[in-house]
Amino acid sequence: MSRIEQSWQTRDWFARLLWPISLVYGLLLRLRRLAYERGLIKRHDSRLPVIVVGNLSVGGTGKTPLCATLVERFQRAGWRPAIVSRGYGGTRHEQAYLLNAEDTAATAGDEPVMLYRQTGVPVCVCVNRAAAVEYLAEHTDANLIFSDDGLQHLAMARTADIMVFDGIRGLGNGWLLPAGPLRESAQQIASADLVAIQLPFTGNGNEVVGNLHQSLRQGDVGNVLQASSQQCFQLVPAELLNLVSGHSLTLDSLRGQRVHAVAGIGNPQRFFNSLEAAGLLVEPHPLPDHHEFTLADVSFSDDMPVLVTAKDAVKLTGLTDLPHSVHEVRTRVNLSVELAAAIDNLEQSLRE
Structure with missing residues (x-):
């Protein structure tokens, strides 16, 4: 764990040194979100329902494996899901690109390729996720779209937001980048349609066990999460x-x-x-x-x-x-x- 990641779990002198920058970052986030809400920046609507599976904090939370599980669960319920992703780590796709069996992590990104191989559903990557959603709506028979990550991609309209948290690291020190691990204010949790908390595997695969990080219980955020505290996965x-x-x-x-x-x-x-x-x-x-x-x-x-x-x-x-x-x-x-x-x-x- 790097020095800055260590500081994200506390409010030590290093995090406090970066805190003023976090205030500026937070102000920019609020102005950006307000611009979308007031229609100053266009949000691209979709003819299909879009469910975003993402996280507020930097670092792994298990959202991609959970996304694959959601796809399979919705398939069993009769849906024809597809997936969109930015394709981080692969070739930068300015236009929507539909994965095929020949794709590798170098061409489409590691997470999209993993999702494609595990689920077998259409997976489309693009830096503009809204364009990927539109492509799937036009060129596949999908009737539901999951976005692997993308909570902060406000240009893409969505039907529901699923926020995924690491139950051990939680929200860290509760501060925004770069003083903390949060990409958005913790108050955004209140807007989530569903919260999922990953707890550690302890050797018993039949039980969900573990404790939430103390930061998940603090202040207004703790009140918001109280009703979702048992919505866990391993x-x-x-x-x-x-x-x-x-x-x-x-x-x-x-x-x-x-x-x-x-x-x-x-x-x-x-x-x-x-x-x-x-x-x-x-x-x-x-x-x-x-x-x-x-x-x-x-x-x-x-x-x-x-x-x-x-x-x-x-x-x-x-x-x-x-x-x-x-x-x-x-x-x-x-x-x-x-x-x-x-x-x-x-x-x-x-x-x-």
């Missing part, structure tokens, strides 16, 4: 897939063994903790989010298994001479009863 490591042979094995088969864990995601420690909770002895190798992998990142002098996230696996499959020791950790998303009910209520409201 990312549970389920099985391993060898990226060279394609063979799968259970995570339990490595219980008690030492492994290399490599993660280039928003919160690598969450991945390491989940493996340790599953009984593995982890040698952690954290990398920056959206890291561009090379063979050196997953090549080690010993013969210990190398475990990577699903998001990182889409970048590794394109490398030649990949070590046979590299495995993707496939996860399942466990929803609390309360979160599942809230999702079902949202689906029903869209249907009505």
